Every structure is written in structure tokens, then in C-alpha cells.
Amino acid sequence: MSVLAEVSGNVTAIGYGLAAIGPGIGVGIIFGQGVQAIARQPEAYGLIRQNMLLGFVLTEALALLGLVAPFIFAGI
Amino acid sequence: MSALTAPAPPQFQAPTPDELFNLPPIIPGVEWFTKPVLLAVLSAILVIGVTWAAFGNPKVVPRGVQNVVEYGYMFVRDQVARPFLGKDADRWMGLLLSLFFLVLVWNLSGVIPLAQFPVASHIAFPAVLAISIYVLKIYLGVKHQGGIGYFKNMMFPPGLPKFIYVLLAPIEFLSNMIIAPFTHAVRLFANMFAGHMLLAFFSMVGFWFLFEQLTPLGAPVGIIGVVMTIIFTAFEMFIQFLQAFLFAMLAAMYIGGALHPDH
Amino acid sequence: MSAQERRPEEDGRDFADAMWSIPSYLLAGMAVYGGIGWLLDRWLDMSAFFPIGIVLGLVLAGYLAYRKFSR
Amino acid sequence: MLLAAEEGGNPLMPHDYELVVGILSFAVVVFVVGRMLVPRIQKTLAERTDAIEGGIRRAEEAQAEAQALQQQYRDQLAEARHEAARLREEAREQAAQIKAELREEAQAEARRLVEAAHAQIEADRQAAFAQLRAEIGRLSTDLAGRIVGESLEDEARQSRIVDRFLDELESSNAQAVR
Numbered sequence: 365m366s367v368l369a370e371v372s373g374n375v376t377a378i379g380y381g382l383a384a385i386g387p388g389i390g391v392g393i394i395f396g397q398g399v400q401a402i403a404r405q406p407e408a409y410g411l412i413r414q415n416m417l418l419g420f421v422l423t424e425a426l427a428l429l430g431l432v433a434p435f436i437f438a439g440i
Numbered sequence: 441m442s443a444l445t446a447p448a449p450p451q452f453q454a455p456t457p458d459e460l461f462n463l464p465p466i467i468p469g470v471e472w473f474t475k476p477v478l479l480a481v482l483s484a485i486l487v488i489g490v491t492w493a494a495f496g497n498p499k500v501v502p503r504g505v506q507n508v509v510e511y512g513y514m515f516v517r518d519q520v521a522r523p524f525l526g527k528d529a530d531r532w533m534g535l536l537l538s539l540f541f542l543v544l545v546w547n548l549s550g551v552i553p554l555a556q557f558p559v560a561s562h563i564a565f566p567a568v569l570a571i572s573i574y575v576l577k578i579y580l581g582v583k584h585q586g587g588i589g590y591f592k593n594m595m596f597p598p599g600l601p602k603f604i605y606v607l608l609a610p611i612e613f614l615s616n617m618i619i620a621p622f623t624h625a626v627r628l629f630a631n632m633f634a635g636h637m638l639l640a641f642f643s644m645v646g647f648w649f650l651f652e653q654l655t656p657l658g659a660p661v662g663i664i665g666v667v668m669t670i671i672f673t674a675f676e677m678f679i680q681f682l683q684a685f686l687f688a689m690l691a692a693m694y695i696g697g698a699l700h701p702d703h
Numbered sequence: 704m705s706a707q708e709r710r711p712e713e714d715g716r717d718f719a720d721a722m723w724s725i726p727s728y729l730l731a732g733m734a735v736y737g738g739i740g741w742l743l744d745r746w747l748d749m750s751a752f753f754p755i756g757i758v759l760g761l762v763l764a765g766y767l768a769y770r771k772f773s774r
Numbered sequence: 775m776l777l778a779a780e781e782g783g784n785p786l787m788p789h790d791y792e793l794v795v796g797i798l799s800f801a802v803v804v805f806v807v808g809r810m811l812v813p814r815i816q817k818t819l820a821e822r823t824d825a826i827e828g829g830i831r832r833a834e835e836a837q838a839e840a841q842a843l844q845q846q847y848r849d850q851l852a853e854a855r856h857e858a859a860r861l862r863e864e865a866r867e868q869a870a871q872i873k874a875e876l877r878e879e880a881q882a883e884a885r886r887l888v889e890a891a892h893a894q895i896e897a898d899r900q901a902a903f904a905q906l907r908a909e910i911g912r913l914s915t916d917l918a919g920r921i922v923g924e925s926l927e928d929e930a931r932q933s934r935i936v937d938r939f940l941d942e943l944e945s946s947n948a949q950a951v952r
Binding site: 457461471472476477480481483484487488491492494495496498499500501510513530533534535537538541542562563564565567568569572626629633 | 785786787788789790791792793795796797799800802803804806807808809811812813814815816817818821822825
């Protein structure tokens with residue numbers, strides 16, 4: 365045992381864990397700011413909601429892309 | 441299992457899912473009688489007992505247990521049933537309340553002393569609930585919207601360009617028919633699974649560094665482990681409650697969607 | 704349900720509906736088109752269709768979710 | 775498939791005995807809690823709502839009743855006052871009427887008395903007149919007889935007789951008039 369630190373198990377799991385950090389923060393920011401925006405301007409609820417949804421879709425797509433990234437790169 | 445017979449210099453071994461969740465039978469030889477099975481049955485008995493004590497002979501002026509359980513009833517009715525089912529809420533309260541209480545007790549058994557194993561972290565239990573809801577959802581959808589109408593409403597939402605339906609219908613179908621019930625069960629299971637692993641890890645850190653191998657260098661780590669265990673226990677209780685709520689809420693959402701085709 | 708006469712709690716309900724449906728749409732889109740790409744890859748002995756299918760599925764699912772829920 | 779490559783028992787693969795236990799416990803809980811107990815508490819909650827709303831309704835009813843009663847009393851009081859005023863007025867009227875009647879009666883009585891007195895006087899006068907006439911006739915015949923019987927010898931005697939007759943007449947007349 366000459367190695368100091370070793371990662372045992374599935375490395376792709378760690379990769380997904382890392383990949384999930386960014387979208388997690390992103391989703392948090394989107395909803396935090398969205399709720400704040402609605403609280404400030406309730407009359408613009410429809411527009412804010414629409415943009416929140418768009419942002420959520422895009423961010424979530426990134427998170428899910430991270431989920432399949434190992435398979436994609438395994439293929440290539 | 442190999443961690444227990446570690447080589448000579450004893451080292452801290454993080455708990456593996458295998459040793460945490462593959463529990464041996466309580467009575468050797470009786471293969472099916474394991475800790476989660478026992479806890480599941482006990483939880484069901486507890487739910488029935490408490491609810492019976494509260495609602496068995498309900499009083500118009502509540503007192504004692506009835507007050508507490510009625511609070512839970514109000515919570516499920518006002519936060520889960522009414523927003524998603526509207527005027528059908530009272531008809532489905534029985535199912536939703538049973539779901540909520542059962543999942544809550546299954547989850548909370550993860551932090552109750554002596555039990556300390558969330559029943560819902562074995563996927564069989566959330567899967568049973570999710571499959572029941574799934575079957576109910578399809579039955580209600582076909583009953584209320586007609587066999588063809590249900591799938592038409594589901595797969596062809598109005599207001600999109602015609603040609604794109606070819607591309608989108610399989611997504612809708614897969615999302616509603618397979619992914620939704622799967623995530624319904626897996627969300628609960630994964631939360632409990634991960635939470636139990638976290639708690640086990642931190643409590644093992646504390647136990648290892650403070651009791652098994654007490655060294656001046658390791659003691660602070662052990663204290664950190666104990667503190668984190670306490671913090672995460674509180675956090676886990678919150679998560680367990682939240683997951684029970686979400687499970688009941690999603691069930692109400694699926695039932696409501698099957699009853700009334702919206703969009 | 705017409706778009707004109709919507710009560711606030713119905714808005715909230717739709718929003719919750721959207722929040723829970725979008726991940727499942729995205730997963731389904733990836734599964735469908737990724738799966739088609741994977742099958743094409745196996746059939747044609749290539750490796751390009753799987754990532755393309757994944758991205759296409761994400762885009763289509765995102766478009767569907769956006770069109771369906773943002774009104 | 776995706777997660778099959780884990781060590782040991784795959785946590786995503788359910789144990790079949792756990793499935794059975796899960797189904798059974800869920801079914802029992804749904805049956806007992808959902809089918810038996812929840813309808814009871816729903817009934818109780820409905821009763822409670824009913825009781826609260828009924829209490830409010832009853833209170834409102836009682837208030838309305840009290841108000842109606844008060845109104846009724848007030849009406850009765852007003853009516854009684856009205857009645858009393860009416861009675862007073864009536865009594866006054868009656869009194870006035872009685873007074874007028876009495877006065878009328880007294881006047882009539884007085885008139886009757888006066889009338890009777892007048893009639894009496896008239897009758898007396900008539901009687902006196904008749905008596906006087908008879909007396910004058912008798913006296914005239916008496917005088918005429920005396921004159922005829924005494925045989926009118928001289929002037930002096932004749933005038934004495936007439937004077938004496940007139941004197942007699944005068945005194946008797948005065949007596950009769952009085």
C-alpha cells in the first residue's frame with residue numbers, strides 16, 4: 365500500500381456529485397431571485413414565472429447532462 | 441464485513457452501504473424476518489394504534505391525542521389535499537392521510553433510538569406505495585377521461601405546433617408512465633438512504649475516535665463527529681418530515697391530474 | 704381551465720406541477736432520444752448518435768416543458 | 775441497468791419479502807386508517823363546524839327574537855299610551871256631553887215651569903173673566919130689576935140709586951180684580 369489516498373468504488377459517482385454542485389447552486393439562485401422578484405413586483409408574476417421556468421429547465425438540463433456524461437465519454 | 445477483520449494497525453473504515461443496509465435476519469434461519477421488515481410492521485401497528493386512539497371515538501371538543509393527530513389531519517388536508525384536489529379533497533383524505541402517516545413513521549424510525557433504521561431506505565417499501573399510487577392513477581385516468589382520452593390528453597398537450605407532436609409524444613409518455621412513478625419512489629428512497637449513510641458515517645467517526653481509538657490527535661475529530669451527528673440528526677428529522685409531505689403531495693398531484701385533465 | 708380566470712392557488716398548483724414535472728420530462732427526453740441514438744450506434748457501429756440523441760432529447764424536453772408550463 | 779454495477783446487493787433491487795410486507799402493511803393501514811377512521815374524524819369535523827356555525831346562528835336568532843320582543847313591547851306601550859289618550863279624550867267628550875245634556879234638561883224644566891205658570895195665570899185670568907162676566911150680567915139684571923121695582927119717582931132718588939149701584943159695583947169689582 366504505497367498510495368496515500370485512493371478512491372475506491374465508482375469514480376463516475378464522484379463525477380456526478382461534482383457536476384451536481386453547479387446546477388444545485390444555479391437552481392437555488394434562480395428560485396431565490398425569482399421569489400424575491402415576485403415579492404417585489406407581484407404584478408409581473410407571469411413574466412417572472414416564465415423566466416424562472418426557462419432558467420430552471422436550462423439548469424436542470426445541465427444537471428442531467430452530468431448524469432449521463434460518463435456514458436457519453438465512455439462511448440467516445 | 442471485511443472491515444471488521446481489518447489488518448493489524450486498526451484504521452478507521454467508513455461504513456459501506458452493504459454493511460449498513462444488508463442486515464442479517466433477526467432470528468437466524470428465518471430469512472425474511474429482518475430489521476426493516478420488523479420496523480415496517482411495527483410502524484404500521486404504531487400508525488394504526490395512534491390513529492385509532494385519536495379517531496376511534498372522536499369528540500367534537502378534541503382533547504389529548506386527538507388534538508395532535510387532528511393537527512396532522514389538518515396539515516394534510518390544507519397543504520396536500522386541497523391545493524391539488526380541490527373539491528375532491530375529502531374523498532381522498534383517507535388515502536393521503538394513511539400515506540403521509542405511514543411514510544412519516546417509516547422515515548422517523550431512522551432517528552428513533554433503538555430502531556435507528558429508516559424503513560423507507562429499502563426501496564421495496566417506497567416502491568410499494570408508489571406502485572399503488574401509479575395503478576390508482578392509471579385506473580382513475582381511464583375511468584374519468586376514457587381509455588383513449590386519457591392517453592390523448594397526456595401525450596398531446598394542446599397549443600404546440602402539429603409536426604412536433606411526433607417528437608414530443610414519446611417524451612410525454614415516458615415521463616408520465618415510467619419516470620414519474622420511478623422518481624416518486626426513488627426520491628424518498630434516496631433521501632432516506634443518503635441520510636442514513638450520513639448519520640452512520642458521522643456517528644461512527646465519533647464512536648471510533650472517542651471510544652475505540654482515543655488519541656490526542658483523534659479526539660477533536662471525534663468531537664466534530666459527535667457534533668455533526670447531532671446537527672445532522674435534527675436536519676434528518678426535517679428531511680424525513682419533508683419527504684413524507686412531498687410523497688403525499690405528489691400522490692395528490694397524480695390523483696388530481698388523473699381526475700381532471702388540465703392544460 | 705381557461706387562461707383568463709385563474710385563481711392564485713391554481714397558479715401555485717400549476718407551478719408546483721411544473722417544478723415536479725420538468726426533471727421528469729428532461730429525463731424522459733434523454734432516455735428516449737439517447738436510447739434511439741444508442742440503438743443507432745449499435746446498429747451502425749458508430750459512437751456519435753448517443754451524445755447527439757442525449758442533447759436532442761434534452762432540447763426537445765426543455766422546449767416541451769417550456770411551452771407547456773409557461774403561459 | 776444503469777446502476778447495476780454496485781457491490782453487494784443492489785439497493786435499487788427490492789427484496790420480494792419486503793415487497794409483500796410493504797403491501798400488507800400499507801393495505802392494512804389504508805383499510806383501518808383511511809376506510810374506518812378518517813370518515814369518523816371527517817364526520818366529527820363536520821359536526822364541529824356545524825356546532826360552531828349553529829351556535830352563531832342560534833345566538834343571532836336569540837338576538838333577533840329579543841329585538842322582536844322589545845319591538846313588540848314598545849309597540850304595546852305606544853298602543854297603551856294611545857289608548858289612554860283616546861280614553862281621556864272620550865271621557866272629556868262624554869263629560870261635556872253630559873254637562874250639555876244636563877243644562878238642556880234644566881233649561882227645558884225651567885221653560886216647562888214658566889210655561890205652566892203662564893198657563894195657570896191665563897187660566898186664572900180666564901176664570902176671573904168668566905166669573906166677572908157672569909157677575910156683571912147678574913148685577914146688570916139686579917140693577918135693572920131694582921130700577922124697575924122702585925119705580926122711579928123722582929130724580930133725586932134715581933140718581934142716588936145709580937150712585938149707590940156704581941159704588942157697590944166699584945167695590946165688588948175691585949174685590950174681584952184683586
